[in-house]
Amino acid sequence: MIKRSIPVAIAVAVGLLTFIGLLLNLPQLSRLLLTWASFLAAVALLVGVLNLFGVHANRLLKGNGYSGVLALSMAAVFVLAITDWRGITTDGVSTVFNWVQFPLEAALSSLLAFLLLFAGAQLLRRQRNIGGVLFLLTALLVLLSTALATSRFIPGRLAETFGAVREVITTIFVTAGMRGILLGVALGTITLGIRLLVGVERPYNK
């Protein structure tokens, strides 16, 4: 009982204080709580990094190579950061980032375009319905309108038409859809806040 009540009480109390600070425009109170939260978040990040390193270090000891790469990479970057901080090395971390992380993430993102194209090409084979068709048509229109709107091989009126279609789709449909999503997220956030304040939602007990 105590084990469950104390976290709830703390969560509710902090939430109410934060809410009161924002509602009544009490920046000192809000900053105090945010400072505590940020500090806790930094500690949590540090704990997370250490936990990640420990887990994968254990896996490394068990012979897992991928975990060994991860653990060794973390340790290497940490060491380079220290050496950079101590002046032992110069731009050691940036070098590793530019030569390792940046090409890898760019390559993965390039694959995304290829995967999306292949998936779209076979969409109607898996989901031959109106949604699929609409999805496919929309994708075609956006792609064609974007590419053909500025294409030199397409007549100007047609290019403007494609530009107009693209504008309509972006400003009306996509924005409408995105607003709806944002409003839904906002309503969900409010609901979640209320649930947290009244103690119904207890993510900290999970």
Place this chain on the structure above:
Amino acid sequence: MSNEVICKNCQTANPLGSKFCNRCGERLPLSTKILCPHCNTPNPRNHLYCDNCGRRLSEETLPEEPKPEEKQSGREMFNLPARPPGMTGPLDSQQLKEWWNAHKSGEDDQQPIQEFHSLEDISPLKKTTDELPTWLVDKLDSSDPGFEPPREITTDHFLELLKTKGSPEGEESDEIDSATSRADLPDWLQDVAPSTSQLESETGESKPRRDSGLLPSDWLADLSDEDEDEPETIDSWGQEKAASDIPDWLADFRETQSETSSELPIVADKWDDEDEVVPPSGVFDMSEFAEDVFGGTDLPDWLDSEETLEEAEETSQERDGKQVSGLFQSDEFAQEVKDTLGKELPDWLHESDDQQGEDIAPDVVASETAKENLHAWLDELDETDEEEQEEGESPEAGEPDLEEEPSDWLAELGPAYTAELKPNKVESDELPDWLSELGPPQTNILPDSAELVSLPQESGPLSDFLPDIDESVFPDWMEEEEPEPDSEMGEAGETAVTDTTTVTDTDTTEDDSELDELEPDISLAEDPDWLAELSALSPEALTAELTPPDEEEFVEYEEIEAEATAVPPITPPTFSDDTPPSEMPVFTGLLDSEPGTQTEAVEPTEKDYFEDIFDFDEDEVNEEVPEWLTQLGLPPTDSKSEPYESDQLDSDSSLVAGDLPEWIASMRPGPEEHVSSMPGLSASPLAEADFADIPDELIGADLPDWLGDAPAAVSPEQPQPTSEERTLADIPDWLQFKEEEEAKDLFDSNVEDIAGELTALLDALPPAHHPMDDLAKAELPDWIQAMKPRELTAEGPEQPERPLQETGPLSGIRGVIDIEPIIATPHEGNGAFTVPAFTATPAQQEHATLLRQIQANLQEHARAIDTQGVAGTSLLTRTLLAILLLAAILTGLFGPNMQRLPAPSVGVENTYAMLEMAAGKSVIVAFEYTPAMAAELNTQAEVLLAQLAANGSPIITVSQYAAGLALADAHTADMDVTSLGLVPGEAIGLRELGHCLDAGEGCATLVGHTLDTDTRSQLADVGLIIILTGERTSLLNWIEQVGTASKLPLVAGVTQALEPVAAPYAASEQLQGVVAGLADTAVYPQTTANTDTAAQLNAQHLAQLLAAFVLLIGGFVSAFSRKKQA
């Protein structure tokens, strides 16, 4: 709550607390107050709750149901009322004993009191030992004293009173009364004094009081009240005895005896010869006595000389007269005594002067004077003895050896005198005064008048001459006195009884040796035991327990019987001058056990007589009663007793209290003569029919066979004699009043008194009503009353009648809460609610069948998916697509420029304007993207950073991604920028950053980092925030947390995919400008000169055209191709 008491008789309401009805005088139920246990407030008896504090007065448990009265033995009737007022319930002897024991002394406890035989056993026609009453076979060895005299009434006290002999009688009576009143007497004794004191004046006033039943069980006192109604008794008896405690009816009876005793024959010649024979009760050798008296040799102290007179005056003279019978009450005798002693006889000696003078038989062998004064019964005794002698029966039963001079009064009293001869006598100082007062003085007067000399010298035991008397004239109680050998009166008593039986059978007297053994060594200086027995009298002792005799006792009886049978017939004993008092026959045992043998010539006091009747001292009876006396009551023949039969005893014990023998009834005074003081006794006499109504079966069953001839056991064919007839017929002639009318009245009064007492006793019992009747109805508190159902109140239902439920399972009930309409009202149908049948519809059955088929055929239809063909096709397609994409990108980068630049969008223009507006101010550029988005966003970052640099705006870089810091560092490597570092915590970190930006230079720390002065100054001078992100969350957090908190303008450079997310915020002007994708970047003013951006944008457009083409072809192919199996 009732404050009145309703009279049961007249239904008159009397104030609570009244004892008698104010109208009719009927006794009202007791209104004892109940003290509240809480506040001690007296409350009426019928209250349940205290009037003061409201507490409950008694526990909430109902009183126990009255136990059914145990089957009372026939002796229960002798449990005469002796209970304190208010005590109800069955007449338990134990209760009586306890009550009386509270007044007894320790000395009295030492003297065991014999139990009395039951009345049922005292039958008038007891003849054989087989028919012996059960009281003779009962166990009489009870050691519990049944009766304890009031210890406060001491002999000394009465002696002191009697010392005032010279005082007027009225004064003496007053003193006695006062003394009695001062004494701590039981109620029944306390009634004696006032009754006697009011004999002369308040005859009629005491009746109501006793009728009320408020007085305790003072039946004796009630009896004594008879004096009030009998002036003649008062004159002769009551004056002398001065408020005697003996009931008048006993006194009357005594008088009767006195009268009849004078008629008894006195065998004076035998009296002289025999020296051991104990005269029967009331019959003694008057000749011897007379000679002693007139001879002056054995004069009692109080008569003998002047010194004796003086002593008598000092000690016991005033007691003398009370113990002397009427035998000495002739004028001649009195004159002779006066002449001899120089003193007049007391008045009580003149009690029956006239009668005695008439009754004395002329043929008595004694002096003529004595003969003249002897009563007729003594004459009869004489005659009887003579007749017996004529028949050859030698009167071997010796006269009492009067070597020692007996006390006069003992010789006078005869049977009473024998009481003194008992062993284990009670010392005079042990006796209550009032009892010893009643008895003769120690130096008593054996009348030495010539009259006594003429007493029959051979007046043997009563059995000797009583057989000559017609048994029919004997009352029942006299017949009952015949002791039975089976009686458990103790060994001695049994022996005595046996001897008596034997003697009676053989009509002989015992020899001197036997009498010597039985005669106790008693000192005349001590008070007689019979007086002590009086003190120990207890009504409870009247009950003899029926227990089978011991075998040993029976054997002993047989032995004694045989021995006695061998003894020659006993003639009436005679007393000689030399008969010592110690050898005087003991009558007490006989008298105690056989009240019917009260034929003593010497008239005892009323209490003496009474005690002689009821008092049973086992030891005395066993040891002191001479055999010749104990044989008196036994049947003349067939003295052998039968073994004790318990069944018979049981039946005998079944007599109820109402079955009083008539001899007892006859002894009771009439209602007009006295009023019982027994609690609850009423003055109403018991009707004669009450006795006549006794079932014959009961009488016959309770009485032995020899009692079957009793009047009560008359066969149905014979006319049932009335109680009066039976009573009169049972009384011996010598006990009969000369005037039949007088005797009749006396017996009637006795019968009626007894009946009245019994009736009153029964009336005194609380009515058999339910205990709840006495409980007053409690007043319930209001809050409890409020809980009372309205159906039980007169108010009736309070709420209006609600609609009646007509349908459903609750139909017929009013006030049913309506069910929810949507549930209660069916959606379809005719409105009637129907319960759906729990049966499967055809569709459900079809579904169930299909499910079973699918389940059964599942294994048959299961087959592996041919993934190999699909994989082969996909690989070719993917490879083709990959090749096409690569071709398009390469063509765009390295091929001719096939794209035209579009017009800049609003967002691009706004962004450009904002950067221009923030020129000179610090601009925070957030690199919230990773290398994955770097290809699209890095171009924007380069364009924007170039513009900022061109504008001279200090750049502050920050990121929530570690890769973002690296990208920032990469883009700003050749710029003078300030890095805030990593801001963790997503929204929280950004919120803090927003507050920090809002605080300006006041923000010293940010997310745990201490900010230096330059940084704080730059943060205070921030004019624009540029967000470069490809992630929706990052964009939202910056807009919502930082933009809201800092109120700084935001512009965003986002990917083309994120353009729809930023569009709403741009529309709401939360974003001042948006640069979306490569297209906007290409048209941005600063990008004009950057040629790489056109090639990238040309390659992007070619890839987009390829993708659209692939999608279109792929869609068509997929749309018309066979659907792929899952």
